[in-house]
Amino acid sequence: MGELGCIVLAAGESKRFKSKLPKPLHCLCGRPLIDHVLQTVSELDCYRTAVVVGVGREQMVAHLEGHEVQTAVQAEQLGTGHAVMCAQPLFENFDGPILVTCADVPLIRPQTLQALVDEHQRRNACATVLTAVFDDPTGYGRIVRDDDGLVTSIIEHRDATEEVLAIQEINSGIYIFDTQPLFKTLAEIGPDNDQGEYYLTDIISRFVAAGQPVAALAAQAPQEIIGINDRAQLAEAEAIARHRIRRRLMSEGVTLMDPASTFIDADVHIGRDTVVWPGSFILGKTTIAEDCTIGGHAVIEDCEIAEGTQIRHCSVVRNSTIGRGVTIGAGAFIGSNTTIIAPITIGQGAYVAAGSTINRDVPADALAIGRDRQENKEGYARRLRK
Numbered sequence: 001m002g003e004l005g006c007i008v009l010a011a012g013e014s015k016r017f018k019s020k021l022p023k024p025l026h027c028l029c030g031r032p033l034i035d036h037v038l039q040t041v042s043e044l045d046c047y048r049t050a051v052v053v054g055v056g057r058e059q060m061v062a063h064l065e066g067h068e069v070q071t072a073v074q075a076e077q078l079g080t081g082h083a084v085m086c087a088q089p090l091f092e093n094f095d096g097p098i099l100v101t102c103a104d105v106p107l108i109r110p111q112t113l114q115a116l117v118d119e120h121q122r123r124n125a126c127a128t129v130l131t132a133v134f135d136d137p138t139g140y141g142r143i144v145r146d147d148d149g150l151v152t153s154i155i156e157h158r159d160a161t162e163e164v165l166a167i168q169e170i171n172s173g174i175y176i177f178d179t180q181p182l183f184k185t186l187a188e189i190g191p192d193n194d195q196g197e198y199y200l201t202d203i204i205s206r207f208v209a210a211g212q213p214v215a216a217l218a219a220q221a222p223q224e225i226i227g228i229n230d231r232a233q234l235a236e237a238e239a240i241a242r243h244r245i246r247r248r249l250m251s252e253g254v255t256l257m258d259p260a261s262t263f264i265d266a267d268v269h270i271g272r273d274t275v276v277w278p279g280s281f282i283l284g285k286t287t288i289a290e291d292c293t294i295g296g297h298a299v300i301e302d303c304e305i306a307e308g309t310q311i312r313h314c315s316v317v318r319n320s321t322i323g324r325g326v327t328i329g330a331g332a333f334i335g336s337n338t339t340i341i342a343p344i345t346i347g348q349g350a351y352v353a354a355g356s357t358i359n360r361d362v363p364a365d366a367l368a369i370g371r372d373r374q375e376n377k378e379g380y381a382r383r384l385r386k
Helices: 033-042 055-065 080-091 110-123 180-188 199-211 231-251 379-385
Strands: 006-011 048-053 070-073 096-101 129-131 142-145 150-157 170-179 215-218 282-284 300-301 316-318
Touching: 006 033, 006 080, 033 048, 033 055, 033 096, 033 110, 048 142, 055 070, 070 080, 080 096, 080 180, 080 199, 080 215, 096 110, 096 129, 096 180, 110 129, 110 170, 110 215, 129 199, 150 199, 170 180, 170 199, 180 199, 215 231
Parallel strands: 006 048, 006 096, 048 070, 129 215, 282 300, 300 316
Antiparallel strands: 096 170, 129 170, 142 150, 142 170
């Protein structure tokens, strides 16, 4: 098929989030929603990925500086069709198909988008719509097909007859378009609706009316196309995503003693034959090598844990490298609620008493106690409050 372009719609305002942070920057499994989408489309080897920003664009542009994308600005939010118009200058010399997806649909998988591209090619379509079949499609636009499986219309729930409401296949809002017909038709449509906005579904209607084929592909897992519009939906998507992460790790040889109580972020890597006890949180960009044991209720964030390391129950480890070359020698014991101020070395077999603050090297087999003697100053707190 040749190269594929991609436009990610990320300009809208999400009033239901009630947040100062733009919706695409809210995190799902430790990774912003927009990053999930960009990671997915990156696996399609796109010619160019454009992100359309609008509300909170300064924060969005700052975040996207570390990504291989270009940004387009939608200063006024005038609908999905208008958002795509804003990205048109970035594709003026591009003739391949364009994928249009959304920053708030983080559960979509690369293989699903690739299947959408393949269906577009197989059908020689002008546009192809990603759909899903829901048990309860209330509120969604319905996909109406002809006997050949091509789309004849997309009818919004509020406009549907009883016959159309019985259809369970819904529009995900994710499309593949042939570039030239897309931008030509966008230039012809107007905001002929109560909201005064331009919609991509209007493009579909124009294509069908002109006899141009519009195909559709149903996602195998309907949950993939779930959009995130409020914090309740974010929590629901988080549960799905964490379940996926746990299933993947177990299929790769990691033992999770109680998967449901184990929280693992999207950017975590864990080697095979590592055992994770219940209640653990493994967060950020943590890497854990093979044959490790992570104790129950441990919190590990942004760490590198080397092969064969044991992390005790209820440990909190952040921004650390533990294993070969570690500053804590073999057989050393670190008491609970201890603060270790780097860079120091704790020798082999040393003991550090609970509640200590350690800021000097501890020799091998020594006992280190870093506690100040308690001193009470009568009435001093009252003077501080004044």
